[in-house]
Amino acid sequence: MNEFIAMLQSPFLLRAFLGGAGIALIAGPFGVFIVWRRMAFYGDTLAHSGLLGVCLGFLLGLSPTIGVLIVCLALAILLVILQSRERLAADTLLGMLSYTALALGLVALSFLDAIRFDLSTFLFGDLLAVSNNDLVWIWGGGGMAFAVLMAIWCPLLAATVDEALASAEGVPVRRTQTIFTLLVALIIACAIKVVGVLLITALLIIPAATAQRFARSPEHMAVFASVIAFFSLIAGLLFSLYFDTPAAASVVTSAALFFVLSRLIPQSA
């Protein structure tokens, strides 16, 4: 027990907490839009392209995060172009992009066998190994994405409720939606190293889904989602330290637990 308390005071935990708190803050407002706009699969698609981004980072001699950022933004732009040109359903397009990016990543990885690469960190993230550099990415990139989202909040909400009506009322629908698509690519690139490819979307959608039941307004739901994500982070980190479980996975498990618990509370009128 003394050992556990000593661990709580260590700098790596402070960094894990700061990194997680940053992600929780942006997970709320982005998560609610991803839920409303049914874009969960889009988050997954971006995450799947992460491996290609990491390889690109190695090839170009850049940091993996910059590689991931380039690939995520390129994928977002490609998606916007394909959606306006192809007549395929959104999930078909996303699936094609997702698996193509993953396959390309695996192929690229085979050319990079000189590089030691920890696939499990990449897949599941390592919240307890957050570096100062990661913190800069999360708070810098995430903070920027957050600021832009606040700036486009009203038009994006109007476009999310109904595109045609918003258009008729003079909202720049196409531009707003494209900006949002790029912002999601940005936050996924910033958070992927810490949370991992497989879990990043969960942290966006589960707190938002939990918040939905208690919210009276869109903004209310976003704040609720951030608060729930934050408590999931605390609970998950403590659990992970005490029982020595993977941190990001424990955070997502906590978030899922909060969702289940929230369904046991009777809904207020």
Added chain:
Amino acid sequence: MPDHADLLRLRNIVFVRNRRVILDDVSVTLRQNEIVTLIGPNGAGKSTLLKIALGLIPADQGTVWRKPGVRLGYVPQKLSIMPTLPLTVARFVTLSVKANRAQILATLEQTGIAYLIDASVHTLSGGEWQRVLLARALLPRPSLLLLDEPAQGLDVNGQNAFYDLLGHIRDTLRCGILLVSHDLHLVMASSNLVICLQHHICCSGKPEALQRDPAYLALFGAHNVQHLAAYHHHHDHEHGLHDGYAHQDTKHE
């Protein structure tokens, strides 16, 4: 010469999709303080024409003129809000327009639903929802109001009340209203002009005169026009049930 009361002029609009002529040389003028109703069967191009008038989609040929500075109000044919998005009526009507609570309340009163101001949009009945959509369109005090089948899903009494409300709005706001409908009789009373659309304009005129027009009867079938069931008529073109309006290629031969 442009008439000062003109709010909207659509001239010779042509719209083709997938080699089907959706709109063929359609011209419509809407003036202030006037209700023009577009009627026609499903798939006749009514909603497309409305979207072109709104500027949501571009026409392939023809010109769209809206009086400069005209404020648009639009009521879409259907709008469903994802159930995960918590939204009150007050918030919904101000999504892209700024208004204070007194203005919102005044507009909701106009459409008779002031009591719903703080209700969730997910709890409304069909009739209430149509009035909320109308209130959203009215909030910026539009000079030009475009409505796409605004009374669908309402029962006959509800529809009558809704069209009466539109007539009242025209008289108080002194705006121009372009209305799409396929209700044959209900729209007639409040309309200044009725245009029958089946990809092209079949016929148009005052509601009373139109009901005796052979092209109108041909389009809707005499059996739908009860009091004229035995009317014998001639018309210059035919309409299939399912196909679009066949373009007059053969004429050029």
